[in-house]
Each structure stands twice: as structure tokens, then as C-alpha cells.
Amino acid sequence: MIQTQGYAAKDASSRLEPFTFEREEPAADEVQIEVLYCGICHSDIHQVKNEWGNSVYPCVPGHEVVGRVTRVGERVTRHAVGDLVGVGCMIDSCRHCAPCRLGEQNYCEGPNSWLATYNGPMVPKAKAPDKKNRYGRDNTFGGYADSLVVKEDFVLKVPASLKPEVAAPILCAGVTTWSPLRHWKVQPGQHVGVIGFGGLGDMAVKLARALGAQVTVFTRTEDKLQDAQRLGAQGVLEGDEAALKQLERSLDFMLSTVPEKHDLNPFIPLLKRNGALVVVGALEPMASVNNQEVAFHRRSVAGSLIGSIEETQEVLDFCAEHDIGPDVQLVRIQDVNEAFDSVERGEARFRYVIDMASLKGEAAAAP
Template sequence: MIPAIGYAAKHSFSRLKPFEFERNEVGPNEVQIDVLYCGVCHSDIHQVKNEWSNTVYPCVPGHEVVGRVANIGPGVTRHAVGDLVGVGCMIDSCRHCEPCQSGDQNYCAGPNSWLSTYNGPMVPAAKVPEGGNMYGRDNTFGGYSDVLVVKEDFVLKIPPALKPEVAAPILCAGVTTYSPMKHWGVKAGDKVGIIGFGGLGDMAAKLAKAMGADVTVFTTSPDKLGEGERLGVKVVLEKDKEQLAALASSFDFMLSTIPEKHDVNPFIGLLKRDCALVVVGALESLAPVNNQLLAFHRKSVAGSLIGNLADTQEVLDFCAEHGIGPDIEVIAIQDINDAYRKVEHGEVRFRYVIDMSTLKANADA
């Protein structure tokens, strides 16, 4: 076994604290990764606090992981010792269902869906079969740690043009916004609306702009107006009814990145006929949708979940090619609880990324 140290929550009401555990030795077709950086995602907070009612404790979060390959198992051909690599939200899937066979591992239809980088299978803990699940484990520990062991085909290559700390949030925030824009065919010249201007919204705006779209971001925060100007995109305050009315039936695609329950009805009228508003930020129930707003112009409200492995590699390469990435602040792991508080209270405009070398401060204490 491989000794490991990370930060974990023991209960829904507890702070993240140092946690020692063990990883399995690297096996066939597996890669051992020394973690350098891990992004802080809003879903980490939801999971730690059991807000989706499926958290398995102890919970070691982290699914925006960048590190270097330290060891490889028999049969590994995609990666070599010393490679800079990334791991996103998934570390395995059933590999046999139709979505997996089609390359959509993020929609795995196996008994437990895809295997999450942390918090084990994507099912409520009470439904995990006795003795584990089809992956042989009922919990997984994520990237708020010094080492990971992952199947080689679920490990992504970090392009040399991307700084590793900048690449980390692209593994979730980047692909979560890129994937639906690709699926719904966003192209140069399209008018794209981004609802919410947090970590996801920032990446969505940058990606859409790099695709050649005409981008408008909708926010409730007047202080985000200057941020839009810096990025070269338009910013509209959601409560400005005159501006919303002026934008009626003008958007080819809209993406909601708001991370909690919200009302999409005010934005449906901004779509052109036959166009879609896709929700990626919230996994809980939304406010009821007025179908009359949809039916009269054949519009759609849809959902999208992270992205598959091909999309994740593609967005990493796209960001490297276009010189874009999230605005980040690198923090020590010892500051993680304060970072969570600031994210929850909307006190940050960037993505936190943990420098995992700071774990040594605990080990040396």
C-alpha cells in the first residue's frame, strides 16, 4: 500500500482537517501521480456538507487534479514517469454500457454510473451493495491529497503551454462549460448568453469568445461590469428589465452556470426559435419552467453533466492553443476552510487552486 495524506471532512458539519490513509499500489494499466495542484470546485463544498444527500465520510474532496507521473503499472502506454498529467471528475466507468462504448463515460449507465474521483460511486451511500460496488470499493479519496492512483485512460495530458495551476480548474469548470457548447454546436458569429459570472461563468465566457461567439454575461453583481469589459464581453444586470426586453429572441444559445436553485424563466424569452438554454451549475430542482414560453417557439431547457474524456482533453488543448484559462488564486491547504467560506458567500471572483506541496507543513509539524 502507498501511504497518503490529505484533508478530509469527517461529518457534514466538520471542517476539513489533515487525514492519513492508504492508496492501493499501482496495478496493471494504472498510473501513480504525485499531486502538485488541485482546484477548489463549488461542488466540493456541496459534497463536504452532504447537500446532495449522498456523501460518504470521511470525504477527501478534489477533482481538478494536476500532478506528475511517479510510477506506472504493467501495460501502461499512454503516460511515462515524469509526464505532467491531470485527473478530472471521473477515475473509471463500467466501460460496457452504450454511453461508455460511445465515449460518453460521464453518462455511464452501469449499475453505479461512473466512478467519481472522490466520494465513491455516484449513488446514495445507503444503496451501495454490501461489500462495495462493481468497482470493488464504496468510497474514493480525491485530489486534496499528495498522491493518486488512476487507470491510465482516465488520465489527461496537460499541454506544455498551460501552467499546471491554471490547468487544474479546466478539468472541471472548463469541460463542464465547453462540453454543452460543443454538443449544441456553438460557432463563430453565434450570440451566446452566459447566466452567472462566477468560476464557471468566467470560463464559459472565455471559451465562447475564443470560439468566435458574441458573448453576453448576465449577473446580479454590479461590480462584475468591469470584469466583463476586461474580458471583452457584454455584461447585463439580471434585474434590468429594460435591457432584458431589448434582448428578446436574440440568442442562439444560453448557458446557466448558477450553482444553486434558480429561475430560468426570465431568460427563455431571450432565445431564438429552436434554440436551447442549458443548465450546468445546479444539480438540484429548478424553479418550475413555464412550458408556454417553450412551446410557442419550440425552445428547450436542457441539462449537461461535466464532459467525457475526449472533451476534457480537447478543452485543455483548446485553452492552450488560445491562451485562455481561469483567473486563479493559489492557496495553501491550511487555508481551505476559509476559502470554502469565501466561495459560499460570493466573496471571490476567481478559482482557488491548492498548492499541494503545502501538505508538507502538516507532515513536518
């Protein structure tokens, strides 16, 4: 067993605290990783607080992990000790269902769906059709820790030209916005709208710009308008009705990156005929949508969930090639709770990334 130090929430009302636990030694097809950096995703907060009602405790969050391979199982061929690697939201999937066979592990239809980097299988034992758990683990511990052990084919290669702390948020925020931009075939010259301008919005703007699209950002925060301009996008305040009116039927595609229930009705009229608004930020009941605006121009409101392993590698390589990446701010793990508060207040246009060096030498408390 590997003695591991991390930070965990004991229950839905507790803050993150030092936590010591054991990981299994890497199996023949697994690699052990020393975690260097881990991004803070809004869904870490949702799950720590059990806001989706599915949290398993203790909860060690973290699914934007970059680290160094320290050990490999005997059958591992894709990674070697010393490699800089990444781990995103998934660490395994059923490998047998139609989506898995197509390489779309993020839509795994196995009885337990995919195994999340933290919080265990997406379909836990109690909700599985046969009340079984094929992964043998009801909980998994994520990247807010000094080590991680992962199947080699769920481990990504971090291109040498990407700073490791910059690569970390690409593993969730990056691929979550990349996958729908690709699936809905965003083309150079198209006009893309991005609703919400936090960690996901920042990546959505940069990726859409690098794909050659014109981009308009919709935000509630006046301070962020200049940031949008700095990225080569137009910034519009959500309440600016004249600006919204001006944009009617002008957008080919929209991504909503707002991490909670919000009203899509002001944005639907901005889509062109046949346009799609894809919600990637909020995994919950949304406000009522007026189908008149949807039907009158054959628009769609869709959803998309992170991305596949192949898409994750693709977006890492695309970011390296185009020299783009999230704006990050490093924090010590001892300050993670304050960083959570800041993210919840919607202040951060950048991504907080935990510098895991801060964990070293800390006297971890017993569980």
C-alpha cells in the same frame, strides 16, 4: 500501500482537517501521481456538506487535479514518469454500456455508473439494481491530498504551454462548459448567454469567445460587470429589466452556471426560436418554469453533466492553443475552509486553486 496525506471532512457539519490515509499501490493499468495543484469546485462544498444527500465520509474532495506522474503500472503505455498530467471528475467507468462504448463515460449507464474521483461510484451499492458495487470501493479520496492513483485512460495530458495551476480548473469547470458548447454546436457569430459568473462562468465566457461567439454575461454582482467587459463580453445585471427586454429573442444558446436553484424564467424569453438553455451549475430541483415562454418559440431547457475524457483532453488542448484558461488564485491547503466560505458567498469570479506544496511537512493528524 501508499501513505497519503490530505484534508478531509469527518461529517456533514465538520470543516476540512488534516487526514492521513492509505491508497492502493498502482495496478498494472494505473499511474501514481504526485498532486501539485487542485482546484476548488463549488461541488466540493456541496458534497462536504452533504447538500446532495449522497456524501460518503470521510470526504477528501478534489476533482481538478494536476500533478506529476511518479510511478506507472507495467501495462501503462500512455503516460510516463515525469509527465505533467490531469485528473478530472471521473477515475473509471463501466466500459461496457452504450455511452461508454461511444466514449461518453460521463453518461455511463453501468449499474454503478462512473467512479467519481472522490465520494465513490455515482450509483452506490445501496442504489444499484443488484445492490452490488463493481468498483469494490464505497468511497474514493480525491485530490486534496499529496498523491492520487488512477487508471491510465482516465488521466489527461496537460499541454506544456499551460501553467499547471491554470490547467487544474479546466478539468471540471472547463469541460463542464465546453461539452454543452460543443454538443449544441455553438458556431462563430452566434450569440451565447452565460448566467452566473464564477468559476464555471469565467470558463464559459472564454471558451465561447474563443469559439467565435458574441457573449453576454448575466450576473447579480455589479462588481463583475467590468470583468465581463475585460473578457470581451457584454455584462448585464440580472435585475436590469430594460436590458433583458432589449435582449429578447437574441440569444442562440444559453448556459446557466449558477451553482444552486435559481429562476430561469427571466432568461427564457432571451432565447431565439429553437434555442436551448442548458443548466450545468445546479444539480437540484429548479424553480418553476413557465412553459408558455418555452413553447411559444419551441425553446428547450436542458442539462449537461461535466464531459467525456475525450472532451476533457480536447478542452485542455483548445485552451493551450487559444492561450486561455481560468483566472486562478492560489491558496494554501491550511486556508481551504476560508476559501470555501468565500466561494459560498459568491465573491470569487476566479477559481481558487490549492497549491499542494503547502501540504508538505505538515504533521497530519490521525483519522
